[in-house]
Amino acid sequence: MPPPPDLAEIDAPTRTVRAPTMHDSAVRHVCGTAVYVDDIREPEGMLHAAVGGATVAHGRIKRLGLDAVRAAPGVVLVLTAADIPGRNDCSPVMGDDPIFAGGVVEFRGQVLFAVVAETRDAARRAVRLAEIEIDAEPPLVTVDQALAAESRILPDYTFRKGDSAAALAAAPNRHAGTLRIGGQEHFYLEGQVALAVPGEDEMLVHSSTQHPSELQHTIARMLKLPQAAVTVEVRRMGGAFGGKETQAGQWAAIAALAARLTGRPCKLRLDRDDDMIMTGKRHDFRADYQIAFDNDGRIQGYDVCLASRCGYSADLSGSINDRAMFHADNAYYLPAATILSKRMKTHTVSNTAFRGFGGPQGMLAIERAIDAIAWTLGRDPLDVRKRNLYGNGRDMTPYGMRVTDNILPEMIDALERSSDYRARRRTVAAFNADSPLLKRGLALTPVKFGISFTNTFLNQAGALVHVYQDGTVHLNHSGTEMGQGLFIKVAQVVAEEFGIDLDRVQITATTTGKVPNTSATAASSGSDLNGMAAQAAARAIKARLTDFAAAEFDVPAEQISFRDNQVFAGNTAIPFPDLVHKAYRGQVSLSSTGFYRTPRIHWDAKTATGRPFFYFAYGAACSEVTVDITTGEMKVERIDILHDVGRSLNPAIDIGQIEGGFVQGMGWLTAEELVFDAEGRLLTHAPSTYKVPCASDVPADLRIALFDGPNREETIYRSKAVGEPPLMLAISVFAAIADALHSLSPGKSVPLNAPATPESILHSVKELARA
Amino acid sequence: MSPQPAHDITLMVNGEAIAESVEPRTTLVDFLREALGLTGSHVGCEHGVCGACTVRLDGVIVRGCLTLAVQCDGRRVETIEGLSDSGELADLQAAFERRNALQCGFCTPGMMLTAQELLAAGGVPSRDTIRAHISGNYCRCTGYHAIVDAIESVAQARAQQG
Ligand code: FES
Ligand code: FES
Numbered sequence: 012m013p014p015p016p017d018l019a020e021i022d023a024p025t026r027t028v029r030a031p032t033m034h035d036s037a038v039r040h041v042c043g044t045a046v047y048v049d050d051i052r053e054p055e056g057m058l059h060a061a062v063g064g065a066t067v068a069h070g071r072i073k074r075l076g077l078d079a080v081r082a083a084p085g086v087v088l089v090l091t092a093a094d095i096p097g098r099n100d101c102s103p104v105m106g107d108d109p110i111f112a113g114g115v116v117e118f119r120g121q122v123l124f125a126v127v128a129e130t131r132d133a134a135r136r137a138v139r140l141a142e143i144e145i146d147a148e149p150p151l152v153t154v155d156q157a158l159a160a161e162s163r164i165l166p167d168y169t170f171r172k173g174d175s176a177a178a179l180a181a182a183p184n185r186h187a188g189t190l191r192i193g194g195q196e197h198f199y200l201e202g203q204v205a206l207a208v209p210g211e212d213e214m215l216v217h218s219s220t221q222h223p224s225e226l227q228h229t230i231a232r233m234l235k236l237p238q239a240a241v242t243v244e245v246r247r248m249g250g251a252f253g254g255k256e257t258q259a260g261q262w263a264a265i266a267a268l269a270a271r272l273t274g275r276p277c278k279l280r281l282d283r284d285d286d287m288i289m290t291g292k293r294h295d296f297r298a299d300y301q302i303a304f305d306n307d308g309r310i311q312g313y314d315v316c317l318a319s320r321c322g323y324s325a326d327l328s329g330s331i332n333d334r335a336m337f338h339a340d341n342a343y344y345l346p347a348a349t350i351l352s353k354r355m356k357t358h359t360v361s362n363t364a365f366r367g368f369g370g371p372q373g374m375l376a377i378e379r380a381i382d383a384i385a386w387t388l389g390r391d392p393l394d395v396r397k398r399n400l401y402g403n404g405r406d407m408t409p410y411g412m413r414v415t416d417n418i419l420p421e422m423i424d425a426l427e428r429s430s431d432y433r434a435r436r437r438t439v440a441a442f443n444a445d446s447p448l449l450k451r452g453l454a455l456t457p458v459k460f461g462i463s464f465t466n467t468f469l470n471q472a473g474a475l476v477h478v479y480q481d482g483t484v485h486l487n488h489s490g491t492e493m494g495q496g497l498f499i500k501v502a503q504v505v506a507e508e509f510g511i512d513l514d515r516v517q518i519t520a521t522t523t524g525k526v527p528n529t530s531a532t533a534a535s536s537g538s539d540l541n542g543m544a545a546q547a548a549a550r551a552i553k554a555r556l557t558d559f560a561a562a563e564f565d566v567p568a569e570q571i572s573f574r575d576n577q578v579f580a581g582n583t584a585i586p587f588p589d590l591v592h593k594a595y596r597g598q599v600s601l602s603s604t605g606f607y608r609t610p611r612i613h614w615d616a617k618t619a620t621g622r623p624f625f626y627f628a629y630g631a632a633c634s635e636v637t638v639d640i641t642t643g644e645m646k647v648e649r650i651d652i653l654h655d656v657g658r659s660l661n662p663a664i665d666i667g668q669i670e671g672g673f674v675q676g677m678g679w680l681t682a683e684e685l686v687f688d689a690e691g692r693l694l695t696h697a698p699s700t701y702k703v704p705c706a707s708d709v710p711a712d713l714r715i716a717l718f719d720g721p722n723r724e725e726t727i728y729r730s731k732a733v734g735e736p737p738l739m740l741a742i743s744v745f746a747a748i749a750d751a752l753h754s755l756s757p758g759k760s761v762p763l764n765a766p767a768t769p770e771s772i773l774h775s776v777k778e779l780a781r782a
Numbered sequence: 783m784s785p786q787p788a789h790d791i792t793l794m795v796n797g798e799a800i801a802e803s804v805e806p807r808t809t810l811v812d813f814l815r816e817a818l819g820l821t822g823s824h825v826g827c828e829h830g831v832c833g834a835c836t837v838r839l840d841g842v843i844v845r846g847c848l849t850l851a852v853q854c855d856g857r858r859v860e861t862i863e864g865l866s867d868s869g870e871l872a873d874l875q876a877a878f879e880r881r882n883a884l885q886c887g888f889c890t891p892g893m894m895l896t897a898q899e900l901l902a903a904g905g906v907p908s909r910d911t912i913r914a915h916i917s918g919n920y921c922r923c924t925g926y927h928a929i930v931d932a933i934e935s936v937a938q939a940r941a942q943q944g
Contacts, residue, residue, distance in 0.1 A: 033879050033882060034884065034885065037878070037879040037882075037884060037887075039887070040884045040890040040891075041866070041875035041878050042822070042862065042875065043861070043862035043890075044822065044863075045887050049815075049825070050815075050821035052819070198922055199922060200824070200834055200886065200888040202826070247886070247887075249886045249888030250885075250923055252922070280825075282828060283826070283827045283828055493886060494885030494887065494923045495885065666882070667882045667885055667923075667924060670924060670925040670927045671885060671923045674927075675922070675925070697827070697829065698831040698832055698920070699829065703920060704925075705917040705918070706912075706913040706914075706916045706921075706929070706930065707913045707914050707917040709925055709927065711910065711913070
């Protein structure tokens with residue numbers, strides 16, 4: 012159990028923290044003066060790179076004819092695997108992602124070479140002149156093909172709790188089903204881009220990346236340079252969503268290689284089609300489940316096999332599939348469970364991190380199983396959900412961690428009331444009884460999302476804080492800004508610590524030169540980790556200032572306080588800058604690093620037990636939809652969301668994360684469809700064919716409230732992580748569509764796969780008619 | 783394919799007369815960004831879908847990635863930088879800031895130009911009209927709700943001021 016929260020500390024008034032402060036770059040964004048990597052003023056002599064990819068999904072390269080490419084106008088250099096002085100690899104862990112493929116190609120579009128030219132246009136045009144001959148072999152494209160061929164990228168992994176086979180055998184009711192869950196393209200508005208600038212012995216790389224340290228290590232390894240000679244910097248990204256965690260590395264590496272070999276700066280900005288073809292996406296899954304339950308709908312056992320398309324290499328698939336397993340229970344107590352994960356190798360692009368990181372897919376499967384229980388028993392799915400929530404004496408997860416901070420029963424009750432669920436349930440039923448072609452559906456689903464990197468050692472962060480003689484503060488930390496508002500939140504924490512105005516804190520670009528050995532800004536952990544690290548740095552300086560002031564004004568240290576841009580020493584008040592200046596003359600160090608590692612988490616992969624998460628973030632959403640069963644069109648009528656962010660560091664930013672995350676999740680489950688043909692060609696490789704939500708697709712009636720309660724764990728100002736969890740609120744939309752379809756054949760299971768595009772909905776309508 | 787001969791063009795960009803020599807296939811957005819250093823117009827998809835490159839040509843919004851620089855010879859181009867300096871967008875900018883209608887900000891300049899076009903038509907458009915009008919500008923971060931709020935609040939404020 013966490014120690015009982017210290018209410019005095021939690022409720023202490025704050026000055027900058029918890030204020031709905033606008034994004035630190037808001038003014039720049041609305042004026043168009045925010046600088047992204049592609050906007051950096053081009054250094055003298057800068058070259059441009061473009062890449063060429065494999066023309067088939069699987070095979071052996073017979074000939075890579077690049078003479079015409081080399082001879083094309085403006086071309087300075089053509090790069091292949093042979094030009095790499097060090098290791099030809101940009102993988103995060105396993106060493107299986109060549110920067111340039113050599114003998115074998117394993118997905119269509121896999122990079123074989125790069126052209127470096129005087130202009131971007133010249134580079135891109137020259138790429139097309141390559142003569143590529145590949146001895147094609149049949150590719151494995153789908154999860155089913157990979158399962159049939161037993162083609163794995165990583166070994167299977169299983170969580171076991173109790174004897175689920177026995178529970179299934181003994182239970183009065185059982186249901187088995189298969190759910191197919193599609194992947195998702197990130198479609199960050201700013202595509203992949205990097206600019207490498209060579210120095211004396213050094214290399215500076217500006218990259219749109221969530222993981223500067225990993226890029227630094229990749230580039231050093233590739234160029235055979237010491238890590239200390241490579242600096243990676245990022246001020247901001249134009250969106251990332253997980254797609255710039257590992258996927259930014261290859262482009263930065265190619266730009267750096269070109270810069271190293273030519274001695275000139277080089278920029279690589281991927282063309283959007285290349286970006287969509289060559290970078291990984293959310294994993295698509297096939298979930299086969301069996302669920303056992305009593306006559307009240309209480310789950311007795313759950314067996315699920317989660318098989319995912321990982322693509323040609325491991326990338327982060329290990330952790331992503333682990334997280335799918337960690338969320339296979341979502342919010343529900345499973346007395347007995349077997350959770351089997353299969354990580355399938357296919358000849359497609361290597362799938363990667365995407366907001367939720369496998370969690371959403373694990374959750375979607377059990378939410379479908381819960382619906383199936385309700386359909387079988389003729390109950391309201393909400394009642395079945397409530398009956399199965401974690402609770403007293405029912406708090407052990409399938410991976411040996413107790414759920415001790417569960418607030419879902421309270422949240423669901425509150426949302427059930429505020430959304431008027433029961434009355435609307437009756438209205439929906441009445442509507443459907445009279446409406447043969449338009450069907451309404453309603454669903455209220457919960458989210459419980461584990462917060463921490465499940466790779467325990469990654470839960471660390473650093474910060475660097477300087478105070479200058481004019482009392483302004485320079486803030487740097489290991490987190491990266493991708494729009495999520497991390498920088499402003501951490502700045503609020505530092506301003507609070509010194510009792511100064513927010514505009515006295517200078518936010519600066521993330522760079523490996525200031526804070527080393529960082530983890531990716533991922534797993535929703537940004538403000539939890541970096542907020543704490545920056546607070547530690549600020550506190551170290553503040554402690555020195557306090558000691559100095561105590562001596563200077565001859566008062567006990569307890570009587571020194573920092574607020575309203577002043578420092579109070581007993582009855583004396585001195586402006587913060589004046590104290591700082593005095594301290595400088597008093598030879599006090601005004602700079603400090605800060606470091607944080609998440610306490611109390613541990614994980615034993617062998618026994619598949621431990622406490623992988625520091626805490627859980629919770630949420631619940633109620634969605635109502637209308638489905639036209641003749642066209643498959645779907646309209647979202649209303650969404651009610653209640654979401655838990657602990658005590659928010661910045662409610663404006665957090666609500667933005669909830670709105671955006673929800674809509675992105677809705678896109679994943681209702682509209683965004685990745686289509687590969689039998690040859691492994693991605694057919695939806697541009698926004699003209701891949702449909703991300705636009706303004707007219709999102710629900711007009713969207714009601715969002717924050718659940719006000721402190722984090723029971725000691726996080727920064729008792730806030731909670733908010734980046735990923737809201738995405739999974741959109742499961743309620745998917746469940747509401749299934750609910751609408753269920754009205755066509757009450758008692759039958761709805762065979763609806765994700766995404767529930769009009770096509771998928773129509774297919775489901777047909778299946779129901781046939782059954 | 784070898785580069786084609788450059789064309790000399792003259793145009794007004796944000797009220798300033800510009801004379802430049804451009805390759806015939808240079809797009810307007812590349813021209814603005816690379817030749818003039820006006821990087822507030824962004825390049826998202828490079829084929830006319832996302833709206834990040836939205837600029838004004840003779841008072842009408844166009845996609846900078848689908849318009850060639852040579853097409854702008856003798857014409858008037860306005861970008862986020864110009865509209866920001868002139869103060870034309872001041873209330874809309876303030877509303878975007880206030881309502882947190884931006885996250886990564888990459889879509890923001892294009893979104894504001896599109897919104898301003900609707901607002902300039904006058905009246906208070908319905909939320910559905912606003913949603914429809916900006917539906918050619920993608921935002922992957924915000925989910926649009928805050929953007930619609932911001933635009934609606936400006937429409938109401940402008941209508942009140944008459
Ligand atoms: S870059 Fe022009 S519409 Fe996307
Ligand atoms: S704010 Fe990121 S795309 Fe709109």
